[in-house]
Amino acid sequence: MPTDLQLKKLKSAAQAASRRAYAPYSKFHVGAAVLANSGKIYAGCNVENASYGLTNCAERTAIFSAIAAGEKSIACVVVYTPTKTATAPCGACRQVINEFGPSAQIISCCAGREQIAVSLEALLPGAFGPADLA
Ligand code: THU
8 A cells, every 4th residue: 555645646646647648539538647666656648549449548658657667566556537536447457457566556536535445456356467377
Protein backbone atom coordinates (compact mmCIF):
# COMPACT_ATOMS: atom_id res chain seq x y z
CA MET A 1 0.00 0.00 0.00
CA PRO A 2 1.28 3.50 -0.74
CA THR A 3 1.78 5.91 2.15
CA ASP A 4 -0.70 8.78 2.50
CA LEU A 5 1.84 11.14 0.94
CA GLN A 6 2.52 8.77 -1.97
CA LEU A 7 -1.21 8.36 -2.52
CA LYS A 8 -1.67 12.12 -2.60
CA LYS A 9 1.11 12.45 -5.18
CA LEU A 10 -0.26 9.56 -7.24
CA LYS A 11 -3.73 11.07 -7.35
CA SER A 12 -2.45 14.46 -8.30
CA ALA A 13 -0.20 12.97 -11.04
CA ALA A 14 -3.11 10.92 -12.39
CA GLN A 15 -5.41 13.95 -12.43
CA ALA A 16 -2.79 16.08 -14.18
CA ALA A 17 -2.24 13.31 -16.75
CA SER A 18 -5.98 13.11 -17.48
CA ARG A 19 -5.75 16.71 -18.73
CA ARG A 20 -3.25 15.53 -21.32
CA ALA A 21 -5.47 12.71 -22.60
CA TYR A 22 -5.73 12.48 -26.38
CA ALA A 23 -9.33 11.35 -26.63
CA PRO A 24 -10.99 13.16 -29.55
CA TYR A 25 -13.20 10.13 -30.35
CA SER A 26 -14.52 8.91 -27.00
CA LYS A 27 -14.02 12.25 -25.21
CA PHE A 28 -13.40 10.06 -22.15
CA HIS A 29 -10.30 11.49 -20.52
CA VAL A 30 -8.31 9.13 -18.31
CA GLY A 31 -5.13 9.69 -16.32
CA ALA A 32 -3.10 7.08 -14.49
CA ALA A 33 -0.13 7.12 -12.15
CA VAL A 34 2.00 4.15 -11.25
CA LEU A 35 4.08 3.75 -8.11
CA ALA A 36 7.12 1.64 -9.03
CA ASN A 37 8.76 -0.45 -6.34
CA SER A 38 11.72 1.99 -6.56
CA GLY A 39 9.39 4.62 -5.06
CA LYS A 40 9.21 6.67 -8.25
CA ILE A 41 5.93 7.73 -9.84
CA TYR A 42 5.13 7.57 -13.56
CA ALA A 43 2.06 9.07 -15.19
CA GLY A 44 0.19 8.38 -18.40
CA CYS A 45 -2.99 9.25 -20.25
CA ASN A 46 -5.12 7.51 -22.84
CA VAL A 47 -3.93 8.05 -26.40
CA GLU A 48 -6.56 7.34 -29.04
CA ASN A 49 -6.13 6.81 -32.77
CA ALA A 50 -8.28 7.34 -35.85
CA SER A 51 -7.88 3.57 -36.23
CA TYR A 52 -9.79 3.07 -32.97
CA GLY A 53 -8.34 -0.31 -32.02
CA LEU A 54 -4.86 1.18 -31.66
CA THR A 55 -5.94 3.22 -28.65
CA ASN A 56 -3.70 2.92 -25.61
CA CYS A 57 -5.29 3.23 -22.18
CA ALA A 58 -3.89 5.57 -19.53
CA GLU A 59 -2.84 2.68 -17.30
CA ARG A 60 -0.76 1.03 -20.01
CA THR A 61 0.80 4.34 -21.05
CA ALA A 62 1.93 4.89 -17.45
CA ILE A 63 3.20 1.33 -17.00
CA PHE A 64 5.10 1.34 -20.30
CA SER A 65 6.66 4.65 -19.34
CA ALA A 66 7.83 3.15 -16.02
CA ILE A 67 9.28 0.08 -17.71
CA ALA A 68 10.93 2.20 -20.41
CA ALA A 69 12.58 4.21 -17.63
CA GLY A 70 14.12 1.03 -16.22
CA GLU A 71 11.60 -0.02 -13.57
CA LYS A 72 11.10 -3.73 -13.01
CA SER A 73 7.94 -3.91 -10.91
CA ILE A 74 5.02 -1.84 -9.74
CA ALA A 75 3.27 -1.58 -6.38
CA CYS A 76 0.26 0.58 -7.09
CA VAL A 77 -1.78 1.99 -9.98
CA VAL A 78 -4.05 5.00 -9.52
CA VAL A 79 -6.65 5.78 -12.19
CA TYR A 80 -8.38 9.17 -12.39
CA THR A 81 -11.39 10.11 -14.50
CA PRO A 82 -13.12 13.50 -14.43
CA THR A 83 -16.46 11.76 -13.88
CA LYS A 84 -18.98 11.34 -11.04
CA THR A 85 -18.08 7.70 -10.53
CA ALA A 86 -14.73 5.89 -10.51
CA THR A 87 -13.54 3.69 -13.38
CA ALA A 88 -11.85 0.30 -13.00
CA PRO A 89 -9.02 -0.69 -15.39
CA CYS A 90 -10.12 -2.56 -18.53
CA GLY A 91 -9.28 -6.21 -19.03
CA ALA A 92 -6.24 -5.55 -21.22
CA CYS A 93 -4.77 -3.21 -18.61
CA ARG A 94 -5.42 -5.75 -15.83
CA GLN A 95 -3.35 -8.26 -17.79
CA VAL A 96 -0.52 -5.75 -18.29
CA ILE A 97 -0.59 -4.78 -14.59
CA ASN A 98 -0.31 -8.50 -13.75
CA GLU A 99 2.93 -8.74 -15.72
CA PHE A 100 4.72 -6.20 -13.52
CA GLY A 101 2.62 -6.06 -10.34
CA PRO A 102 0.66 -9.22 -9.62
CA SER A 103 0.16 -7.98 -6.05
CA ALA A 104 -0.41 -4.35 -7.03
CA GLN A 105 -3.02 -2.20 -5.34
CA ILE A 106 -5.44 -0.53 -7.76
CA ILE A 107 -7.10 2.70 -6.73
CA SER A 108 -9.69 4.40 -8.92
CA CYS A 109 -10.72 7.95 -8.12
CA CYS A 110 -12.76 10.59 -9.88
CA ALA A 111 -14.19 14.10 -9.67
CA GLY A 112 -16.91 12.79 -7.38
CA ARG A 113 -16.45 11.27 -3.92
CA GLU A 114 -16.33 7.66 -5.07
CA GLN A 115 -13.04 5.81 -4.67
CA ILE A 116 -12.45 2.12 -5.38
CA ALA A 117 -9.43 0.40 -3.83
CA VAL A 118 -8.89 -3.21 -4.76
CA SER A 119 -6.07 -5.68 -5.32
CA LEU A 120 -5.11 -6.82 -8.82
CA GLU A 121 -5.80 -10.39 -7.65
CA ALA A 122 -9.42 -9.40 -7.02
CA LEU A 123 -9.72 -7.82 -10.47
CA LEU A 124 -7.99 -10.66 -12.32
CA PRO A 125 -8.35 -13.93 -10.41
CA GLY A 126 -6.44 -16.93 -11.74
CA ALA A 127 -4.38 -14.72 -14.02
CA PHE A 128 -2.20 -16.07 -16.79
CA GLY A 129 1.30 -14.72 -16.22
CA PRO A 130 5.05 -15.16 -16.68
CA ALA A 131 5.18 -18.27 -14.44
CA ASP A 132 2.87 -20.13 -16.83
CA LEU A 133 5.57 -20.00 -19.52
CA ALA A 134 8.34 -21.31 -17.25
N1 THU B 1 -9.67 3.93 -21.10
C1 THU B 1 -8.56 4.05 -20.32
O1 THU B 1 -7.65 4.83 -20.63
N2 THU B 1 -8.50 3.31 -19.21
C2 THU B 1 -9.48 2.48 -18.77
O2 THU B 1 -9.31 1.83 -17.75
C3 THU B 1 -10.73 2.37 -19.50
C4 THU B 1 -10.74 3.01 -20.84
C5 THU B 1 -9.77 4.77 -22.30
C6 THU B 1 -9.64 4.06 -23.61
C7 THU B 1 -10.39 5.00 -24.53
O3 THU B 1 -9.50 6.03 -24.95
C8 THU B 1 -11.45 5.62 -23.65
O4 THU B 1 -11.03 5.40 -22.32
C9 THU B 1 -12.83 5.05 -23.84
O5 THU B 1 -12.82 3.66 -23.76
